[in-house]
Amino acid sequence: MTSPSVRAGALTQQQAAVAVTAPAFVPACPGAGKTHVITSRHLQSPRRLLRQGRALISFTRVARDQMARRCRQAGRADLVQAPHFIGTLDSFLWEFLVKPRRAAEPVPRLLESWASIKAPVEGVDREISLHRFPMTLDPSPIPAREAVAWDKLDYDTRQLIEASACSQQTWQEKIFATRKAWCEQGYFTGHEARVLALWNLRNPEAATALLGPLRSRFAEVVVDEAQDCSAADLAILQLLHDAGVPLVLVGDPDQAIYAWRGAEPQALHAFAARLSPTAHPLTGNWRSSPVICRLAATLRTGQRPPDTSVVRDDDDIPVLLLPIQFATSGSRHLHAPTGTGIVDAFRTLAEEYTVPAENCLVTAYKYATLPGITREKPNTNTITSLAWARTVAHTPDASGDDLTRACTIAVRVLFGYWYPGETGGPDRIMATHRLSAGQVNRTAFAFLHSLPPPHREWAPQVWQAMKAWPALPGAAPQGSKGRPAGKPTISRPQAATGLRTNTVHQLKGDQADGVLLLLPDAGSVQRWATADPATDEVLRIWYVAVTRARRLAAVALPEQETDALARLLTERQVPVRVA
Numbered sequence: 001m002t003s004p005s006v007r008a009g010a011l012t013q014q015q016a017a018v019a020v021t022a023p024a025f026v027p028a029c030p031g032a033g034k035t036h037v038i039t040s041r042h043l044q045s046p047r048r049l050l051r052q053g054r055a056l057i058s059f060t061r062v063a064r065d066q067m068a069r070r071c072r073q074a075g076r077a078d079l080v081q082a083p084h085f086i087g088t089l090d091s092f093l094w095e096f097l098v099k100p101r102r103a104a105e106p107v108p109r110l111l112e113s114w115a116s117i118k119a120p121v122e123g124v125d126r127e128i129s130l131h132r133f134p135m136t137l138d139p140s141p142i143p144a145r146e147a148v149a150w151d152k153l154d155y156d157t158r159q160l161i162e163a164s165a166c167s168q169q170t171w172q173e174k175i176f177a178t179r180k181a182w183c184e185q186g187y188f189t190g191h192e193a194r195v196l197a198l199w200n201l202r203n204p205e206a207a208t209a210l211l212g213p214l215r216s217r218f219a220e221v222v223v224d225e226a227q228d229c230s231a232a233d234l235a236i237l238q239l240l241h242d243a244g245v246p247l248v249l250v251g252d253p254d255q256a257i258y259a260w261r262g263a264e265p266q267a268l269h270a271f272a273a274r275l276s277p278t279a280h281p282l283t284g285n286w287r288s289s290p291v292i293c294r295l296a297a298t299l300r301t302g303q304r305p306p307d308t309s310v311v312r313d314d315d316d317i318p319v320l321l322l323p324i325q326f327a328t329s330g331s332r333h334l335h336a337p338t339g340t341g342i343v344d345a346f347r348t349l350a351e352e353y354t355v356p357a358e359n360c361l362v363t364a365y366k367y368a369t370l371p372g373i374t375r376e377k378p379n380t381n382t383i384t385s386l387a388w389a390r391t392v393a394h395t396p397d398a399s400g401d402d403l404t405r406a407c408t409i410a411v412r413v414l415f416g417y418w419y420p421g422e423t424g425g426p427d428r429i430m431a432t433h434r435l436s437a438g439q440v441n442r443t444a445f446a447f448l449h450s451l452p453p454p455h456r457e458w459a460p461q462v463w464q465a466m467k468a469w470p471a472l473p474g475a476a477p478q479g480s481k482g483r484p485a486g487k488p489t490i491s492r493p494q495a496a497t498g499l500r501t502n503t504v505h506q507l508k509g510d511q512a513d514g515v516l517l518l519l520p521d522a523g524s525v526q527r528w529a530t531a532d533p534a535t536d537e538v539l540r541i542w543y544v545a546v547t548r549a550r551r552l553a554a555v556a557l558p559e560q561e562t563d564a565l566a567r568l569l570t571e572r573q574v575p576v577r578v579a
């Protein structure tokens with residue numbers, strides 16, 4: 001246990017952040033208890049019926065659900081309802097800055113992404129769905145400038161575009177035209193919500209109509225994980241601040257790992273300084289051991305001292321450095337000293353320190369680096385996604401997340417065939433035909449399980465199976481609409497590792513007793529030693545990874561680099577063990 005004074009100091013910081021008057025910025029270290037602080041702030045609200053509420057905004061549904069759950073667990077279900085609001089930034093912008101200005105018909109709807117509906121780009125020479133074109137938004141010009149992020153296309157989409165006879169210019173025009181057509185039918189995603197929110201806030205008449213109700217509804221708007229705010233998000237928040245909406249931003253600029261969406265640590269710092277001259281920092285880490293706090297400090301800006309480990313000063317396990325022979329497939333990375341697989345080697349070492357493997361996780365920047373069950377490739381074509389889903393359905397010990405994802409893919413494929421003319425996502429189709437989620441998921445999973453193992457000529461077999469499968473109520477197939485085509489890219493089935501594995505981006509906000517970070521690229525140590533985390537996002541990604549660990553942090557790197565990292569960390573007073 002740490003000394004009572006360390007704990008008291010961290011609690012005092014938390015209490016100051018709970019009580020601070022808006023506008024305010026709370027920069028928080030990893031494991032600082034951001035969610036705890038935000039919900040405690042909310043739980044202080046009096047029980048009587050309030051005229052004004054508080055908005056708690058997060059970037060993910062998981063964070064949103066966690067905050068709502070804590071309020072309910074504290075016996076304050078009232079704090080989840082109006083006049084309060086607990087939700088994602090997308091839904092906040094949509095509810096309060098976009099929807100009130102839309103016509104009632106067609107019913108305006110916020111989609112999680114264009115992938116939620118079947119929206120191919122129209123008027124070009126090959127079929128690519130709208131969701132495969134990420135967009136950027138520069139808020140500085142008026143109106144804000146949108147563009148297709150051509151450099152962020154996934155591999156498959158790039159190949160398709162390169163093989164197309166249409167120019168990039170034509171694609172861009174058709175992408176925006178297709179998007180416009182969907183918006184005219186009432187469909188929008190978070191990106192369009194931002195474009196419209198900016199537009200409305202910059203238009204005096206719309207701004208007056210929106211801001212009056214917003215100010216009278218909310219005494220305060222709290223933004224969690226503020227480091228994930230893009231430039232457009234910050235521009236919107238700036239306009240709200242200028243209009244007198246009291247803001248509280250809570251976040252860790254060192255954990256900004258969405259630069260490609262325009263989230264830059266410097267931009268947050270600049271905005272925070274405009275919000276309030278004094279920050280209310282949280283530097284007590286309630287999660288990690290002192291060794292992990294020290295390791296983390298080597299990966300962040302400004303040479304600040306390590307954060308204070310609040311809960312564990314008796315548990316000084318050194319940072320483990322694993323010399324590895326990396327292979328192209330994650331499941332064939334070998335631990336050089338023993339010749340065993342990387343996961344087995346990590347498991348054995350973790351157990352030496354009484355860290356049970358089931359409380360550990362393995363992470364890397366890219367999916368491809370990870371061992372274990374093959375990942376679904378993001379944004380791939382339908383037949384490849386379905387092949388992945390079928391593999392998952394047949395993998396013993398597949399994770400709940402993978403199974404849910406596999407089921408979603410099967411539902412999308414079956415619905416595309418059974419309800420071809422119907423726009424909208426599965427939810428809308430289910431509502432129209434009074435289908436229950438259980439019924440739909442059982443059908444989709446049974447169908448998936450029945451499919452033969454994927455191979456290059458798999459699509460015709462899938463098509464036969466789709467036609468033969470007993471349809472759900474209301475199904476009205478039209479000829480070959482929804483027929484899967486093409487050849488799937490097949491990934492070799494891999495045994496599940498028994499350890500949680502995920503990319504760093506998927507681990508935000510997560511934690512585990514032991515964490516193994518894989519750094520397969522040559523030159524990683526050089527980067528660790530010399531790059532600046534303020535400008536090099538890769539270091540911030542490593543920072544997020546190691547700070548998920550409670551007791552044991554391990555880094556796997558090419559065997560010829562291990563000693564260099566050991567020297568670097570030792571120089572910076574981080575105990576290490578090469579094993």
Ligand SMILES: Nc1ncnc2c1ncn2[C@@H]1O[C@H](COP(=O)(O)OP(=O)(O)OP(=O)(O)O)[C@@H](O)[C@H]1O
Pocket residue numbers: 011014028029030031032033034035036252255286287508509510547
């Ligand atoms: N005052 C407190 N007393 C006891 N435990 C706390 C306190 N504050 C936070 N914790 C615990 O510390 C851990 C880390 O908190 P949390 O996950 O909210 O951190 P975070 O600030 O969101 O971190 P990160 O940004 O790294 O994800 C949690 O297990 C939480 O329950």
